[in-house]
Amino acid sequence: MLVVSIVLCLGTMLLIRLGEDQKRTSTEELLKSHSVLDCALILHGSLLDAETGKRGYLLTGDQAFLRPYEEAMERIDGDLQSLVELTVMSPEMQGILVNSLIPNMIERKTGLQENIRIFEESGGEAAIEFMRTDRGISLMDDIRTDFEELKFLEEKTIEERAESLEMAFVRYNYITYAGLVFIGLSIVFGIFLIRDYDQQKNELIEDMARSNAELARLNKREVALREEKERFLGIAAHDLRSPLNAIISLADILKQESEASDKYDEEHREYVEYIIESANQMNMLINNFLDVHRTEEGQKKVKPEKVNVKNLLKALLFKSENIAKQKDISISLEYELQSDTVVTDKSIFSQVVDNLISNAVKFSPLGKNVTVRLKDSNEGFDLEVEDEGYGIKESEKSKLFRKYQTLSVRPTAGEQSVGLGLSIVYDQMTLIGGNIICESQEGEGATFIARFPEMG
Numbered sequence: 001m002l003v004v005s006i007v008l009c010l011g012t013m014l015l016i017r018l019g020e021d022q023k024r025t026s027t028e029e030l031l032k033s034h035s036v037l038d039c040a041l042i043l044h045g046s047l048l049d050a051e052t053g054k055r056g057y058l059l060t061g062d063q064a065f066l067r068p069y070e071e072a073m074e075r076i077d078g079d080l081q082s083l084v085e086l087t088v089m090s091p092e093m094q095g096i097l098v099n100s101l102i103p104n105m106i107e108r109k110t111g112l113q114e115n116i117r118i119f120e121e122s123g124g125e126a127a128i129e130f131m132r133t134d135r136g137i138s139l140m141d142d143i144r145t146d147f148e149e150l151k152f153l154e155e156k157t158i159e160e161r162a163e164s165l166e167m168a169f170v171r172y173n174y175i176t177y178a179g180l181v182f183i184g185l186s187i188v189f190g191i192f193l194i195r196d197y198d199q200q201k202n203e204l205i206e207d208m209a210r211s212n213a214e215l216a217r218l219n220k221r222e223v224a225l226r227e228e229k230e231r232f233l234g235i236a237a238h239d240l241r242s243p244l245n246a247i248i249s250l251a252d253i254l255k256q257e258s259e260a261s262d263k264y265d266e267e268h269r270e271y272v273e274y275i276i277e278s279a280n281q282m283n284m285l286i287n288n289f290l291d292v293h294r295t296e297e298g299q300k301k302v303k304p305e306k307v308n309v310k311n312l313l314k315a316l317l318f319k320s321e322n323i324a325k326q327k328d329i330s331i332s333l334e335y336e337l338q339s340d341t342v343v344t345d346k347s348i349f350s351q352v353v354d355n356l357i358s359n360a361v362k363f364s365p366l367g368k369n370v371t372v373r374l375k376d377s378n379e380g381f382d383l384e385v386e387d388e389g390y391g392i393k394e395s396e397k398s399k400l401f402r403k404y405q406t407l408s409v410r411p412t413a414g415e416q417s418v419g420l421g422l423s424i425v426y427d428q429m430t431l432i433g434g435n436i437i438c439e440s441q442e443g444e445g446a447t448f449i450a451r452f453p454e455m456g
Contacts, residue, residue, distance in 0.1 A: 092153055
């Protein structure tokens with residue numbers, strides 16, 4: 001019996017050691033998977049930093065924006081090499097890197113450098129023209145798709161490794177329980193096995209502590225990146241708004257002088273109007289970027305209040321008519337609400353109206369009409385904006401309310417479109433519990449309907 005007990009105990013010890021090795025290997029592979037996700041996050045962040053720095057430089061001409069751009073460009077190659085090394089054991093990930101991500105990253109870096117060079121050699125207009133022909137947006141979509149595929153494969157790998165680790169723990173526990181039975185056959189060998197069990201338990205606790213420390217480090221890194229993004233957006237907004245406000249103020253003074261004096265001809269007055277409208281469009285673009293950020297971060301709060309929606313809508317239409325006049329587009333209002341006062345978020349209502357009308361004017365040919373309707377509904381009230389543009393293809397309707405999406409239909413007078421307006425409308429309507437839909441046939445214009453809920 002003693003010999004049998006000794007043999008059984010030795011066999012148990014051997015099985016426990018094998019379980020320990022498998023557990024340690026599975027844990028190391030799981031931590032390596034987290035490193036792949038962390039490296040991909042850092043690489044994506046570096047590319048976004050380069051994009052943001054380039055845009056800041058092109059918009060302002062301020063050399064200060066080149067520093068984050070250059071630092072990000074220097075980091076990209078190192079981050080990419082690290083990602084290649086971490087995924088060397090995964091043929092699927094290596095295929096994505098070699099066949100798609102690396103060529104796309106190289107092409108996007110080249111595009112960024114070329115855009116900067118054109119701006120410095122030929123000025124802002126040439127840089128903007130390059131941006132219109134550059135496939136930067138589609139490249140960024142491809143790169144984001146590559147990252148999503150890498151993330152999907154790695155999360156799948158993490159899940160498989162986690163299952164493997166869990167099975168290692170299960171097998172380890174079964175072996176330990178069997179060992180306890182065998183320990184009963186021999187007190188001496190039992191004491192030895194209990195001591196070994198305690199040692200294994202301590203190692204498991206240490207492994208878990210290391211895993212928790214790694215997760216804490218990743219969380220800290222994410223918080224730091226978020227804080228850096230907040231700081232950069234704050235600086236960008238302040239540095240861009242100050243000169244824009246100065247331009248608008250000076251242009252308003254010139255406008256007043258031109259209206260009160262005969263020394264300015266009609267051409268000069270049109271130039272002043274163009275300056276004011278361009279500055280206002282830039283201001284709206286900045287506000288859109290900041291609003292997208294606030295919505296994504298959950299910083300924007302809904303503030304229901306009583307609003308004289310009829311007067312507010314007339315004021316918003318009056319502001320939009322200046323832009324519409326440049327394209328000989330008329331904006332008409334069909335007011336069908338029973339009351340002039342509703343309870344809603346005034347800021348969100350104004351932003352939805354501005355974006356929908358701006359979008360309608362932007363994609364309408366010269367000399368067409370835009371109709372704005374406000375009418376009661378079962379849940380609250382509806383805002384409808386109807387244009388006489390070229391309509392939207394059925395296959396492209398699913399892209400309408402996504403950020404930074406471009407459709408086959410382009411602005412009719414060469415206006416710039418970054419693909420934010422409709423996504424902002426969608427986010428704002430979702431925030432207040434409303435909805436936005438589009439009714440359109442290709443070649444027959446489009447009608448956007450924003451359904452505002454009753455908030456009183």
